[in-house]
Amino acid sequence: MSRAWITVLGATGSIGVSTLDVVARHADRYAVFALTGHSQMAVLEAQCRQHDPLFAVVADAAQAEPLQQRLQATGLQTRVLHGVEALAEVAADQRVDVVMAAIVGAAGLSPTLAAVRAGKRVLLANKEALVMSGALFMQAVRNSGAQLLPIDSEHNAIFQCMPRNYANGLGQVGVRRILLTASGGPFRDFALEDLAGVTPAQACAHPNWSMGQKISVDSASMMNKGLELIEACWLFDARPEQVEVVVHPQSVVHSLVDYVDGSVLAQLGNPDMRTPIAHALAWPERIDSGVSALDLLSTARLDFQAPDPQRFPCLWLARQAFDAGGTACAVLNAANEVAVQAFLDGRIGFTDIPVIIEYTLNCLPPVQVEELAQVMLADRQAREHAHRWLANRA
Ligand code: NDP
Ligand code: MG
Numbered sequence: 001m002s003r004a005w006i007t008v009l010g011a012t013g014s015i016g017v018s019t020l021d022v023v024a025r026h027a028d029r030y031a032v033f034a035l036t037g038h039s040q041m042a043v044l045e046a047q048c049r050q051h052d053p054l055f056a057v058v059a060d061a062a063q064a065e066p067l068q069q070r071l072q073a074t075g076l077q078t079r080v081l082h083g084v085e086a087l088a089e090v091a092a093d094q095r096v097d098v099v100m101a102a103i104v105g106a107a108g109l110s111p112t113l114a115a116v117r118a119g120k121r122v123l124l125a126n127k128e129a130l131v132m133s134g135a136l137f138m139q140a141v142r143n144s145g146a147q148l149l150p151i152d153s154e155h156n157a158i159f160q161c162m163p164r165n166y167a168n169g170l171g172q173v174g175v176r177r178i179l180l181t182a183s184g185g186p187f188r189d190f191a192l193e194d195l196a197g198v199t200p201a202q203a204c205a206h207p208n209w210s211m212g213q214k215i216s217v218d219s220a221s222m223m224n225k226g227l228e229l230i231e232a233c234w235l236f237d238a239r240p241e242q243v244e245v246v247v248h249p250q251s252v253v254h255s256l257v258d259y260v261d262g263s264v265l266a267q268l269g270n271p272d273m274r275t276p277i278a279h280a281l282a283w284p285e286r287i288d289s290g291v292s293a294l295d296l297l298s299t300a301r302l303d304f305q306a307p308d309p310q311r312f313p314c315l316w317l318a319r320q321a322f323d324a325g326g327t328a329c330a331v332l333n334a335a336n337e338v339a340v341q342a343f344l345d346g347r348i349g350f351t352d353i354p355v356i357i358e359y360t361l362n363c364l365p366p367v368q369v370e371e372l373a374q375v376m377l378a379d380r381q382a383r384e385h386a387h388r389w390l391a392n393r394a
Contacts, residue, residue, distance in 0.1 A: 005033040006281075007090050009111050010102035012037035012044050014212045015125045015151065018273045019100045020047060022281060022289055030281070034090035036103070036111075041067055048078050055079050057086045088114035098281065101126040102151075104214050105337050106379055109133060113372070119144040123280045125151040127231045128337075132330040133375050134234050148235070149280035154180050154228055155235055156276035157254035157267035162236065170238055178232055179256035179264070181248040182307065183208050185220040187350075188249060192311060196351045200344045208251035208271045217340045218314075221353050222307065226318020227336075230329055233322060240322055245315065247305040252294065269294055313354040317361065326366035327378035334382035335360035342390055352393075360385045 006023060010016045016035075023030045034055035037044035041063055048056050048071055056071070056078050058064050068080040081090070091099050092114040099115035100123045101108055108126035113133070115122045117140055124130065130137050141148050150156045158180075163173045170176075186205050187195060203220040204213055211219070218224035225245055232243050254276075256266040269275045270291055278289030309316055314336070321332040339356040342348045348356070363385040369375060 001029070003029060003031040004097040005095050006030050006098040006100065007034040007036075007093075007096050007115075008032070008100045008102065009036050009087060009091060009108065009115075010038075010100075010104065010126070011035035011047055012040040013102055013104060014210065015102035015273060015277070016100070019102065019123075019277050019281075020051060022274050022278045022287075024050070025290060026281075026287055029287070030098075033093065033096050036087055036090065038103075038107075045070060048076060049074065052076060053078055055081055055086075055090050057081045057083075057090055059083070084110060087111035091115035091120070092118035094118070096120060098123065100151075100277075101129065104128070104212055106132060106334060109375075113137065113140060116140045116146045116148070117144050119146045121147040121149065123149050123151050123277070127152055127227050128333050130234055131227050131230045131333050132379065133369075133372065134230070134329060136369060136372060136375065138234055149283055150231075150235055151273070151276050151280055152228060152231060153271070153273065153276050154255040155231060156279055158232065158236060158257055160267045160279065161255070161257040161265035166236060170236065170242060174260045175257055176242075176260050177258040178236060178238055178243045179258060180225065180228060180232055180243055180245050181251070181253055181255050182222060182225040182245055183219065183251045184247040184249055184305075184307070185222065185224075187220055187311070188247065195311070196349045198350045200346070203343070203350060207249070209273075213344060214337070214340055217343060217353075218336070221314045221350070222312035223314035223318060223336050223340075223353070223357075225307070225312075226315045227333070229315070229318055230322045240319055245307050247307050249303055249305075250299060250301065252299055253302060314357065317354060317357050321361060324361075324366045326368045327364070327374060328361065328366040330375045330378040331361055331364050331366070331382040332357060334379045335386045338383055338386035338390070347390060348393070356386050356389050359389050 032051040032053040035053045036057040064080045064082040088111045091111040098121045101112040102125040109129040112129040204216040251271040253266050258264045272291040274289040275291050321328040335357040339353040
């Protein structure tokens, strides 16, 4: 069997590292075409030494030159490229079979779309790309015949519980509802009046998952579940009322599909992203991911609760944005990215995050989307409005 060439966009991040862990377990199946990083050059250099990619991509020339020299000095042939066009090139190169889209945030949209348009097997971790460009993204998948496989643990679980022909329409294949599980994050049981004063370190200390900072804050605010609700609607062509969010603190049931005959199929496992990564890499085969077997006896309990709208306004803002349609989800996403960064920088409190998002959504009535330029414009305008809120506040 010839090896599949893989590009890992966002190799230096949490998902990127887990992806390379799985890839390294299957050197007979996968060869690394390109790895990309943004700020962590030492991590990228070590990854290049271990995986010997044809290309490494960094943000700018000032990073590229020293990395190229260091790699050459040890006899590696890896070529170091830089800039956003280079990200799209290593995603779309005709030699590439699989692209892991694991850049965080809107920065991942253009290389992820490049991979989709080139008809690759695209492993989608970068949910923000799909949230921003929804209909255009899915149309690009259909046009190119790309294989889109979800990495988000919930969506990967739903995919595993869906019948193969779900693209015919959920009603046609007997699916009644999708049950999207959420851990509730670190503040699930926090006193509401204390939420305004929580620190970035507290927000990033997720009880079950180890993840990058941005998604950790999104999990704490439940904007992550809002983005995932939108993601589920696009991936599975579901209406929002067909997706029910259920808080499940143990993060063992990764999501469920409810059928009209009363059957509910769930996917369970230890909370470790190597499971969905290995699933999507090898699908429809199964390969070892390095994740230990689930011990149901030590799990003992599986609890389920309804999400609290007062505690998690971001979830409802996301739902409203999806209902509003057009550019609203791009605006929601951009405002959230600015707000989360401001929170991580200590400029605002945790409870200011939904305030900034709601303000920005009110500033920019949704526009119907015909082309990507409108999405990018909405993203830029939303960032300007959110920054204006921050400036006025200061
Ligand atoms: P991390 O912050 O750990 O990693 C982000 C990656 O993107 C890093 O490689 C980073 O490079 C790179 N990056 C950051 N900014 C830019 C930019 N402007 N241009 C190019 N590259 C950039 O995030 P995660 O791995 O946690 O998350 C990645 C994506 O996967 C997100 O969309 C997240 O929502 C999604 N996801 C993550 C899960 C998880 O368990 N971590 C679970 C489900 C989904 P560097 O580090 O070198 O700066
Ligand atoms: Mg998830």
